[in-house]
Amino acid sequence: MNEITVQSKSRTDFIDITSSVQQFADGIGMKDGLITVFVPHTTAGITINENADPDVPADMETVLDRMVPWSGGYRHSEGNTAAHVKASLMGSSVQVIVKNSKLCLGTWQSVYFCEFDGPRTRKIWLKESV
Ligand code: ZN
Numbered sequence: 001m002n003e004i005t006v007q008s009k010s011r012t013d014f015i016d017i018t019s020s021v022q023q024f025a026d027g028i029g030m031k032d033g034l035i036t037v038f039v040p041h042t043t044a045g046i047t048i049n050e051n052a053d054p055d056v057p058a059d060m061e062t063v064l065d066r067m068v069p070w071s072g073g074y075r076h077s078e079g080n081t082a083a084h085v086k087a088s089l090m091g092s093s094v095q096v097i098v099k100n101s102k103l104c105l106g107t108w109q110s111v112y113f114c115e116f117d118g119p120r121t122r123k124i125w126l127k128e129s130v
Contacts, residue, residue: 002027002126008044008118011083012064014057015113017124021096022103024126030098033130038093040125043083043117045090051110064089064116083117090114 004020021037039046050056064086074081094111097104105111113124 004124004126006113006122006124008113008115008120008122011116011118012061012086013115013118014060015115016051016110017113018051018103018105018110020124021111021126025098025101025103025128028128030128030130031101033098033128035096035098035103036093036127036129037096037111038125038127039087039113040092040123041087043080043087044120044122045087045092045114045116046094046124047090047112047114048094048096048105048109049112050108052108057112080117086114086116 002024004017004024006015006017008015017037021035025035037046049060068082068085068089070082072082076084096111113122115122
């Protein structure tokens with residue numbers, strides 16, 4: 001297993017980590033297989049979505065904020081319930097197929113780390129299956 005670190009810059013931050021996942025595949029010499037990308041945090045998640053138009057992650061943030069407002073009369077005393085809910089909506093892991101040493105992603109797809117309670121330093125775990 002490999003661990004990478006990202007530094008989020010605001011409360012909500014979508015960080016494209018595709019190149020780090022490809023570097024992991026390159027580093028272990030993977031030709032064909034699967035890489036699991038796992039986020040070991042309860043207020044951050046991971047998703048695959050469009051990388052061409054930066055308005056897409058911006059709009060995703062807008063929609064998530066509409067769905068799960070930061071203040072909502074929640075019970076959790078830490079005050080970051082919205083971040084927990086958004087993390088679960090995005091999920092904790094994605095899998096990416098590797099074929100001929102390259103990540104198999106659609107033309108417009110990237111792997112995004114999704115921060116919901118930043119700014120923070122965060123870990124991402126990568127594990128290959130062949
Ligand atoms: Zn909390």
